[in-house]
Amino acid sequence: MAEYAIEARDLVYTYEDGTRALDGICFRAEAGKITGILGSNGAGKSTLFLNLNGVRTPHAGQILLAGEPVTYNKQGIQRLRREVGIVFQDPDNQLFSADVYRDISFGAVNLGLPAEEVRRRVEWAMEKTGTASLREKPTHALSYGQKKRVAIAGVLVMEPRIIILDEPTAGLDPQGVSDIMHLLTHIRDQMGISIIVSTHDMDIVPLYCDYTYLLCGGEMKAAGTPEELFSHPEILRENHLRLPRIAHLMEILRDKDGLDTEVWVSTIAQARREIKRMMEQNKDTAG
């Protein structure tokens, strides 16, 4: 049986003005995996994340951290925030200090660690995120991608078991996107940290996500591996999303041109294998 790092059961959250941002969400993130949450703007992703980290308290439902229900007293919330780190979409909302080193140290200091341990962790997080060379620069002199890395380092120092990233690739150039996603797979594989990412960049989903949820209007509309999700393009389209470009191409080849392609093919590597397989088949039938 799979082990779940964090789980939400029938989560309900309503804002003061009456908007029901989360309407009975059931969600679980497997330990040591990257779980993707797909959803258009205003689907409730950010509200869900703030609930998972204890900044917001759900009005109904439960959150389980490694199988244990979270208690909403001081210790319980502190534990939740220690174990679950959030990297917000806009790094300017997260980086409060003009000094890179001190900003990264903030979370570790809040854990009550001695200064030497904080320094060790800051150095380690800067090395892991490739931000060591930025220590001599003020925050406002960094590029968007660099700020994003510093924000990730600021969460890594807390050595959480789960890292949540809200739209980690939004606003980055292609190189920046692949750098950040490589960093995330590295964090997952080398440090065993479970990762939850929200995104509407469909093309990166089959490349990096182990499991995906489709969130829309505060409800989970679908869940499954990326391949399972892409086997039902109509659900994606109903919820203002689309197939990855490759999967779309394969869909057209199948539906319009009558080619015998598999439904779930959604990455370049999978498509290549699929095309080669069909060419072999052709050869066999021709020969």
Add this chain to the structure above:
Amino acid sequence: MGTDRYAYASRLRRMDPTAKILFSAFVLGVCLCCPGIAPGLITLALMGLLSVRWGGVPGRIFVRFLRIPLAFLLLGCLTIVVEAHAPGTAVLAGVRLGGRVWGISPAGAYRGLCIVVKSLGAISAMYFLALNTPMTDVTLGLRRLKVPGLMIELMDLIYRFIFVLWETAANIRTAQESRLGYTGFRRSIASLGSLSSMVFLRAWNKADAIYSALESRGYTGALNTVAGNYQSGRLCLLLAPAVGCAQLLCCWLEVRCFG
């Protein structure tokens, strides 16, 4: 922006900020307490030399920064130096107006010169700090010197978010300009008005978002951080009495020779 750009490039960037603050404050204090012209001149010379030779700040940059307060200083001095004198007083320059002589007497000129030189000396002491210490280090040093935490945190946050808000304002302004928002006086005023209200609203929203982000990292009411390691500031602390002695010596010599 401003002095900070040079502070990050300074050779003294990694030196313990507490020592630099104490040194600058000490030199500033002695400069302000010593009467006459010579102490101000020697402070200006020494602090300029230390910034340029020791800190690696380009000389012309130091001079350029000195010129900024000079204009205020000269205008301010004018009102002190120009006085009304009884008719027949010896003045360096002046005009008769309504039965009195309005002008500069030798004593007044001396007093004005003292003020200008003393101010420049004091400013150069502050520039030594500002051109060699990034703002975040200054606030850290002040915290170590037991300045109340709330004030320090406000300074830190304000400093950080000046840049964020400035960028926001610049983006809005560009967007307005691209739609001809600043053609003509009336339209400019209207655009500027909506820009200010937008920046205010954004700042309000941002404060909310930042609070959430801080909370998620375990914020409990204090922005405590650990800074990187600094080099020892002992040299700075040893220099303080040396510069102080030079200032006092100049003061004494001036009183003895011309007093």
